Amino acid sequence: MRMDRLIPSMFHRRLALLGVFFLLGGGALLARVGRLTIADHEALLAEAQRRLVTERWVETTRGRILDRAGRVLAEDRPAFDLTVDYQTLTGERALILAARDARRAHAAEWPTLGPAQRDALIRAREPERLAELERLWADIAAASGVSRAELEDRRSAIIAGVQRMALSIWERRRLARQRELSRQRETLVETALADVARPIAEQRRPHPLLTGLDDRTAFALRKIVARHDGVELVDGVRRDYPYETVETVVDLASFPSPLSAPEVRSVTVRGAATGLIGWMRNRVFAEDAERRRLETGLAPADDPGRYLPGDSVGAAGLERALEASLRGTRGRESRRVDTGAVERVEPAPGADARLTIDIDLQARILAALDPSLGLTVVQDWHGNHTVPVGERLAAGVAVIDVDSAEPLALASTPGFTIADLRTVGSALFRDAVMAPTVNRAIHRPYEPGSIVKPLVLATAVSEGVHDLSTRITCDGHLLPGRDDIYRCWIYRPRFGMATHSAQVGGPLDAPEAIARSCNIYFYTLGRALGPARLAAMYDALGVGRPFTHGLEIVSPGFLGRLDGAPLEPTDAIFMGIGQGPVSWTPLHAALAYGALARGGVVIEPRLLMDSAAPASRNLGWDRDAVDAALEGLRRGVNEPYGTGNHFTIGSRREPIFNARGVRVAGKTGTAQAGPTYRDADGDGRPDRDDSGEPIVLRRGDHAWTVVLVGPEDGPYRYAIAVVVEHGGSGGRVAGPIANQVIYALRSTGYLPGGDS
Incomplete structure (x- = not known):
């Protein structure tokens, strides 16, 4: 039908057309309004509410x-x-x-x-x-x-x-x-x-x-x-x-004679914690x-x-x-x-x-380690054959309370301050030898060396592979006819190829073997225990497992071969004297000696005072074996033949431990260590010289001393572990440091005879 018949007038037709356009436009507008008021209402309302609120x-x-x-x-x-x-x-x-x-x-x-x-x-x-x-x-x-x-x-x-x-x-x-x-x-x-x-x-x-x-x-x-x-x-x-920087004092009268003086020296400790x-x-x-x-x-x-x-x-x-x-x-x-x-x-x-840490105790320990006082500097009487006299040594010290296993001090030298981070910056992290940002008490694991021998004795007797009545002969080497491997530490030309059996006139009993640190005795126990039992011992003492209660920052140490291969009988022989595929920190060592002082009861340590009560477990160590181990430690410090009894300067013997009114038992040790290489660009690969050989910055064995100490007429109250990197002799280098830790415990009131 034609439009002009329906709407004859041109005016009306145009009006109708405008009406259609209006309806179409208005409908779109109404649809938009409808969507805004119905479909988008909640989202828009929420946005409007947000704009009315400032936060x-x-x-x-x-x-x-x-x-x-x-x-x-x-x-x-x-x-x-x-x-x-x-x-x-x-x-x-x-x-x-x-x-x-x-x-x-x-x-x-x-x-x-x-x-x-x-x-x-x-x-x-x-x-x-x-x-x-x-x-x-x-x-x-x-x-x-x-x-x-x-x-x-x-x-x-x-x-x-x-x-x-x-x-x-x-x-x-x-x-x-x-x-x-x-x-x-x-x-x-x-x-x-x-x-x-x-x-x-x-x-x-x-x-x-x-x-x-x-x-x-x-x-x-x-x-x-x-x-x-x-x-x-x-x-x-x-x-x-x-307490980043602490002023404290050290009495030099108790130092080894070449370093001793009748004075109390004021020391500024930078980076105490x-x-x-x-x-x-x-x-x-x-x-x-x-x-x-x-x-x-x-x-x-x-x-x-x-x-x-x-x-x-x-x-x-x-x-x-x-x-x-x-x-x-x-x-x-x-x-x-x-x-x-x-x-x-x-x-x-x-x-x-x-924290369980006593910052006063820690500062006093670090003051004694200040290089100006000499204990952490190579001395001519140290007998260090790899680090020149006068060079500074890095060290770590852990002190725990035996009854609670709480760390009282976790000290490391050299230290640093936050101001050093701002001024020296990345150079602190590039110093491969001194590594001041590494807390050696907890961050870096070391092979234990001979300090594990009393623990190996307790385990061997408790596992039934050794009897305390059985004495072991030290011929200088473990294997008959093979004097080039598995040798005792005194079976060396500089000691006249001596043997412990020759020194004592026969086979050794357990306390003598610990006090004299006979390798042959503990090679024998390591071989008898085998790799599985020794690995279980180290595991029970926390090696290879992370700590909790604020100690998550502690290195768990290593247990086992780096390539993941199973441990072998030869590994067990070396693990019996603390060498081979095992490493731990000074804190591990102090905790292990604390467990020995408690008769084989391990207490999980905590660094946070308000954390949950720590769990404990009994390792089931034979009581007689524990007593024999503790007797060996006592002799090691208090008998003239003990490796922790004295050191020699010229022709004169000086006691390693000289604090009165306390009882000390302990063990020294020397642990093999790989060289420290130069790595100037920090890529993890050693720099090499013109001949292609790695550039060695420092080499030599690490020095250990671990002791238990308490009042003269009382139980052992504290365990102290000291490691000195590339220090060599445990007795001559780490021992005098452990002695000063005892004096720090006295001066802070933990042991009798102090000034507080």
């Missing part, structure tokens, strides 16, 4: 680290932070200010200018603002003492962190919006990141660029803050380590955030303790190991723009960590 974090306080007496080893203290707004960090502020300058300079004609003209005027002003921003960074570097390179690294880290956070939040928003729209429309609705990519709070707020500033630095920066927008000094915190406590860093890495997520089980957006740009994080030692409990969680303050109502969730401070 800010309420900072928390990191927990303290205390020693066993409550002395503060690490704490947050009031300081200043320099914060910089995000637009200044990214450089966007230069463009914003350039645009403002251009608008002000051309205010009259600005409304008539086109986009290209405006952009040209803005770009003309931008170099001046960029130069001003460069002056800001230069001024901050000069006033703070932080290099431009470090400032750039910090800026980049903050920007990268914010960008990662923004992408994570936007993606969560996109998925949430997509799920909601798909649910409402009952079909899959694709959403784009651009639909939800609104600036997050971290892109609108200032970020700490420099933290923990002292008053002097803050005063210098105030002048800069006054000249620049986007920069502010705010109240902050600084992680402080009150830095290698144990650790330190903080101001850069948060992706692995830190991932570790936090795994520990809490929370997504970063839901975690009030999550890392924000500019946060500090534990970088090493206990600061890192205890990060989750020390960190605490922020509070949140929400304010409604329309009503002014405020809701506040209070922050939860980090938990304090109280």
Whole structure:
């Protein structure tokens, strides 16, 4: 049917056509309104509610680290932070200010200018603002003492962190919006990141660029803050380590005669516990955030303790190991723009960590190890054939309480301070010989050497492979007709190819074998025990298994062949004297002797006083065997033939242990060690000389001494383990250090005869 018959008038036909267009346009508009009011209602309402609320974090306080007496080893203290707004960090502020300058300079004609003209005027002003921003960074570097390179690294880290956070939040928003729209429309609705990519709070707020500033630095920066927008000094915190440097004293009267003097020497101990406590860093890495997520089980957006740009994080030692409990969680303050109502969730401070360590004892031990006093410097009477006289030696000391197995000191020399990290930096980590960042009491495992012999005796008798009534002859070598292998330590040309049986006039009993440290006796026991039983002994003493209760930072040591092959009978022979495929730390050694003093009861150690009560287990060692082992240790220190009794200087004998009013039993040892090679580029491969041979920086055996000590008329109360890298003789080098540890225990009130 023709349109002119239905609507004869041209006017009416045009009117009808306009009506159709109106209905079509209005329908689309109504459909859009319907979708907004019905389909998107909940999402839009939630967005509107978000815009009515402003939120800010309420900072928390990191927990303290205390020693066993409550002395503060690490704490947050009031300081200043320099914060910089995000637009200044990214450089966007230069463009914003350039645009403002251009608008002000051309205010009259600005409304008539086109986009290209405006952009040209803005770009003309931008170099001046960029130069001003460069002056800001230069001024901050000069006033703070932080290099431009470090400032750039910090800026980049903050920007990268914010960008990662923004992408994570936007993606969560996109998925949430997509799920909601798909649910409402009952079909899959694709959403784009651009639909939800609104600036997050971290892109609108200032970020700490420099933290923990002292008053002097803050005063210098105030002048800069006054000249620049986007920069502010705010109240902050600084992680402080009150006992990092300690002044203490050492009485030199008890030192070996060449080092002894009738004076009390004042010593400054630098880094008394830095290698144990650790330190903080101001850069948060992706692995830190991932570790936090795994520990809490929370997504970063839901975690009030999550890392924000500019946060500090534990970088090493206990600061890192205890990060989750020390960190605490922020509070949140929400304010409604329309009503002014405020809701506040209070922050939860980090938990304090109280250690079993006595920092006073540890500082006194480290003072005795100061190289200026000579015990950790090669002396001509040491008899060291591989390290020149006058060279410094590195050492580690572990002291435990026998009754509780709690570590009282985990000392290592040389040490370092956090200031050294800032000034010397990576050179500390590249020093392969001294390695000051390694705590030798807990971080580095060593072959035990002869100090395991009393433990092997207790195990052999308890396992039924040896009887205490059976004496063993020392002919200088284990295998008949083979004097080139499995030899006793005194069966050497410099000792006249001596044997212990020749010295005592016959076979040795167990205490004599321990006191004289006869290798043949313990080669024999190692062969009788076999690899499986010896491996079980070391395993029962904690070798190869990680510690808990704050001691996760301790190296578990090694047990077994590096290539994974099964242990063989020849391995067992060497493991009987503490050599071969086994290594442990001084802490392991002290704990093992503590177990021996308790009659074979192993107590799991703890470093945190407030952790769960440690578990204990009885190894089932034969009581007579334990008594024989302890008697051997007693003779080793107190009988003239014991390896821990004396050392010789010229023609004069000097006792290794000379403290009165205490009883000491112990064992010295010398453990084989591989060379330390030069590795200048840190790639893990030794540098080589022109002939292609590895360049050796130091070689030689490690020196051990482990002792039990207590009041003269009482039980053994403490176990002390000392290792000196490349020190050679356990008695001459590690023994005098163990003696000074006893004096430190006296001076701090743990043993009678001290000054406190």
